[in-house]
Amino acid sequence: MTTILVTGGAGYIGSHACKVLASAGYTPVTYDNLGTGWRDAVRFGPFEHGDLLDRARLDEVFATWRPSAVMHFAALSLVGDSMKDPATFWRANVGGSLNLLEAAVAAGCRKIVFSSTCATYGDHDGVILDENTPQQPINAYGATKRAIEDMIGNFGQAHGVRSVIFRYFNVAGADPEGEIGEFHQPETHLIPLMLDAIDGKRSALTIFGTDYDTPDGTCIRDYVHVMDLVEAHVLGLKWLEDGKASRVFCLGTGSGFSVREVIAESGRVTNREVPVIEGDRRPGDAVQLVSGSRRATEELGWRPERSTMGAMVADAWRWHQNHGAHFRE
Template structure:
């Protein structure tokens, strides 16, 4: 058994990883400022409410914690908002990561799994996207993630940090047992927007761009189930703790679904049609984004189990139905 600190562990992916770690027999402590995370999603371990920008609090947590590894999820992650308020993203994502690295260099541990993003690649020049693809992020969010990767790599040279930079694609779905899931944010992504529409929380479902060079004109994305992401984080951490080398890996399925395909699957499972409104493309959105995850499959002995579109939608709908029932 190992002891993990999860920054941002009250968020969507962090909370699923926290749950999976506990089920695997590990001890966890969640550090989250709850600005976009939720106390109710922390179903295992202790929660400390704190901010990575507060160096003294972070020092205290790491000095007292005797952690074996850190899994670093804490970040702002809305592409559109990153254009509107880039300083917020550089401050939270980059300075927060810098503070974490500084505290780890003083108090340990020396193992870090970092929640990176396919946004570091920008517009694909080849599909599927492998780890050696050119790095040319199109938005401030992606640029902050790439800056964090560079800091981590330099820290590894200076202080013998062992790391896994995990560049994952589009996280979706919910815990297959319906215990936790996405709590709808103020900037919902595609699947959450579909469910929001199904629940009557919005009258119109916007689709941004229908003139992309794809089979139906809408953007095509590699959707990876959040539980599959959680298992990959655990596999990466355990490999590092067992003496494995640092790594930078893609996490995806190698397949993609268009915006319209996702909408049609939600409509089919929900049993109703949505009022779809076509809008212009959003700045910074590539036409196609599909991962080559063969390296992760090989190094981590990892394969997605829940990332077919039917299961993704079914688990997300089940979670939201349960929430509606508990609130009624």
């Protein structure tokens, strides 16, 4: 079977990508330092422990498995931390990606699917973001991802590396079978925080800002179901396997959900009350951030069919109840 090296394959999105790759007939080889990922999430292919900053280890893994392509998820991603300690983010994200690209080229592997972010766009309130929106990141995390995009482009020009780059915002849900789900330490994402509050794992969910210029006063964000998202990555891989040129795709639903709408839907799905505290705005939070996906639907044939808030919360809640406690032991 065709082997794909999946960096960050022990993380939330990466582990779901490995599951979908395996079901599509690939052998996903996870490369992860387990800094934010979980060994228990590596269930669908071989595991190689290693850091992207360790070039010798990367060379060893490429020589052992000879992957036909790389799916690159590994990154530090907490925006607030990136502003407090940009050096660590630039070293890990950009330096690690440089090592990865050099190792891949040296091994003759010239196809990469890269998990980027709509944070490369910066603050574009109230517009549908697409591939042509100017990239003006306002935090170090977004800046590192934009730099990696540029680096991949340079490697394409110099070494024939072909790439598919995906930009997206919030990811939610879990695989329908409940084998893997979302858990971070510390947790910063709205839906798992809310499920923790519903389940009594924390006292309440804090809403940061209730006076925004939106129908209910809370921020609006785009959400994509994790299974829809990783299926897009497999479509991107097939795009490269078909010999097509490098391409950037945004992944979103074209509409967003306010914080209060997410809370209301979560209460409905779980049939439980969501304890809430209203707090002040956080610096730098935009009013409304929504991504379009017209290019992905027209060119890749991608359809975000699971990306309703009800489905995302229901799948996340199922995993949270069945497996979430295991990660908190």
